[in-house]
Amino acid sequence: MTSSHGHDSRIRIGISSCLLGQKVRYDGNHQHDSFLTGTLGRFFEWVPVCPEVAIGLGVPRPPIRLTGSPAKPRAVGIEDPDIDVTEKLAAYGRKQARVLDDISGYIFKSKSPSCGLERVKVYPFAGAPAKRGRGIYADAFLAAQPWLPAEEEGRLGDPRLRENFIERVFVYRRWQELLARGLTAGRLVEFHARHKLTLMAHDVEACRALDRLVAQAGSRRPKALARDYISRLMAALQRPATPARHAKVLMHLVGRLKENLNAADKAELLELIHAYRRGEALRLAPVTLLRHHFRRRPDRDIAGQTYLHPDPRELRLRGGL
Numbered sequence: 001m002t003s004s005h006g007h008d009s010r011i012r013i014g015i016s017s018c019l020l021g022q023k024v025r026y027d028g029n030h031q032h033d034s035f036l037t038g039t040l041g042r043f044f045e046w047v048p049v050c051p052e053v054a055i056g057l058g059v060p061r062p063p064i065r066l067t068g069s070p071a072k073p074r075a076v077g078i079e080d081p082d083i084d085v086t087e088k089l090a091a092y093g094r095k096q097a098r099v100l101d102d103i104s105g106y107i108f109k110s111k112s113p114s115c116g117l118e119r120v121k122v123y124p125f126a127g128a129p130a131k132r133g134r135g136i137y138a139d140a141f142l143a144a145q146p147w148l149p150a151e152e153e154g155r156l157g158d159p160r161l162r163e164n165f166i167e168r169v170f171v172y173r174r175w176q177e178l179l180a181r182g183l184t185a186g187r188l189v190e191f192h193a194r195h196k197l198t199l200m201a202h203d204v205e206a207c208r209a210l211d212r213l214v215a216q217a218g219s220r221r222p223k224a225l226a227r228d229y230i231s232r233l234m235a236a237l238q239r240p241a242t243p244a245r246h247a248k249v250l251m252h253l254v255g256r257l258k259e260n261l262n263a264a265d266k267a268e269l270l271e272l273i274h275a276y277r278r279g280e281a282l283r284l285a286p287v288t289l290l291r292h293h294f295r296r297r298p299d300r301d302i303a304g305q306t307y308l309h310p311d312p313r314e315l316r317l318r319g320g321l
Contacts, residue, residue: 070133120132
């Protein structure tokens, strides 16, 4: 994997071109998303792709749709079923997955027969369409990069899904930076240690399984171990963190401070955590106070945790947690 990422550079994200306002849709229009260009665009460097134009369908063009079995659909023309671009879209997806090996995420156009991630209509030869398909290009791309954070633009309107996607992008970006520096057993152990609290907020059992996996760092081939690790890590992070699981992590951090907290400080922390869990405060409130206490009473195991010290850009994009 190649990487030209610098710490202060914008993060490269693949995106369906129509979402940026490019008039590449079959009808000559676009699907400009102002949140993507106006908010995420301040931190992300967009890498626009329109697979249908790329394979030569042109603008405007006869529309296509998915037909046949949802498990293995074909992309064919609506007006002319003899138009079949399934293989071309799949081949282009595999090619782009090789070319775009340095992106840190991908935002696909929902419902698209080429780019939709889920619930794309598949028209059977008889009967009503089923919303169980995935776009041909997106499916081929993600088969080649299965651990890449990917989402549809429509789902990013949900605050929890948006936060989850952004978090995964920044974790994956740090993973790419690790690979660019050179993978070693020690660096893998360090990477895992930095993300343990984040993992705990998503899936405690997955965190324990990754603990056991990383313990093999000195005995397994580094590349094979790394592939196993990143696939399990990104799968665990796809499970959305909840206020209840976050509260357990925050309580764990309070426990690390218990010998150094007086009764008033502990009561203040606990009240903020309970207020967050009830939905009456942002998670940033107890996190900020915990950072204050850990600055006064340093803990080597906590100091490097991305949970307490996320990238400032990540913090802003996630709305202050």
